[in-house]
Each structure stands twice: as C-alpha cells, then as structure tokens.
Amino acid sequence: xxxxxxxxxxxxxxxxxxxxxxxxxxxxxxxxxxxxxxxxxxxxxxxxxxxxxxxxxxxxxxxxxxxxxxxxxxxxxxxxxxxxxxxxxxxxxxxxxxxxxxxxxxxxxxxxxxxxxxxxxxxxxxxxxxxxxxxxx
Numbered sequence: 001x002x003x004x005x006x007x008x009x010x011x012x013x014x015x016x017x018x019x020x021x022x023x024x025x026x027x028x029x030x031x032x033x034x035x036x037x038x039x040x041x042x043x044x045x046x047x048x049x050x051x052x053x054x055x056x057x058x059x060x061x062x063x064x065x066x067x068x069x070x071x072x073x074x075x076x077x078x079x080x081x082x083x084x085x086x087x088x089x090x091x092x093x094x095x096x097x098x099x100x101x102x103x104x105x106x107x108x109x110x111x112x113x114x115x116x117x118x119x120x121x122x123x124x125x126x127x128x129x130x131x132x133x134x135x136x137x
Contacts, residue, residue: 005055009062009078016074025073029092029136032081042087049111052088055079056109056116076107079116083109095130106130 019028043051059079063070070078076092083090090111097104108130109116 002054002058005058005082006062008082009059010066010068012078012081013059013063013066013068013070013074016077017068017070020073020077028077032077033084036081036085038084038089039087042089045112048088049114051086052079052083052090052109052111053116055082055086073107076109079109083111092136093132094134094136095132097130104130110135 016028016032019031042048056079059075059082062068063075068074080090080092088111090109092107093110093115094105094107096106
C-alpha cells in the first residue's frame with residue numbers, strides 16, 4: 001500500500017502544482033473531486049486517522065524525493081484526493097498568520113477535525129499556529 005501511495009502521489013503532485021499555478025483553486029479542486037470521488041466504504045473511524053496520517057506522510061515523501069516543487073497547497077490537494085479514493089472524508093483547510101510583520105499562508109488536511117500534520121518545532125507552537133480562514137470538504 002505504501003508503494004502505491006508513493007507512486008500515486010509522485011504522479012499527481014506535478015499535475016496539482018501546475019493546476020494551482022495556472023488555474024483557480026476552485027477549478028483544480030473540482031477536477032480533483034471528479035477524478036477521485038468519495039467512496040462510501042472507508043475504514044472504521046479509529047483506523048481512518050492512522051491511515052490518513054500514513055498517506056499524508058507518503059505524499060510529503062513523494063514531494064521531497066520526486067522534486068516536484070510542490071508546496072503545501074498541491075500536497076494538500078493530492079492528500080485530500082487520495083483520501084477520498086480510500087473512502088476517508090477529509091477537509092482542506094487554508095490558513096494564515098503574521099509572524100514578525102511577515103504574512104504567511106498554509107494549506108493542510110484535517111480528518112475528523114484533526115490536522116494530519118505533526119508540529120515540527122517551536123515555530124509551530126499553538127501561539128503561532130495558523131488561523132483557519134476556510135475549510136473545503
């Protein structure tokens with residue numbers, strides 16, 4: 001399953017990146033939803049979060065090793081689409097924050113209201129967390 005996740009992510013990340021660069025986000029999201037419809041038979045709720053975190057990790061690895069240049073938004077789109085294909089309902093969240101007068105934006109995926117990203121260090125402390133601006137189911 002891990003190899004299949006990596007191959008799918010490696011193929012989809014460049015497409016998502018190009019889509020985000022040249023089209024509106026809403027259009028790219030609609031195309032991803034059409035290509036990856038939500039399946040009704042997903043894993044039980046307790047297994048869904050674990051499977052989703054594993055898939056998110058695989059997408060991140062594919063982004064780094066595949067050298068697609070995919071930033072957080074294409075990675076979130078691919079993660080969301082692949083989760084839909086596995087029957088795991090998720091949301092893409094877009095957020096922003098200001099750190100030292102510098103505006104930063106970020107995209108991530110949540111399953112059951114929980115982010116699939118683990119904090120990476122002190123900069124990701126709750127006081128500097130991204131405030132969600134919009135969620136897309």
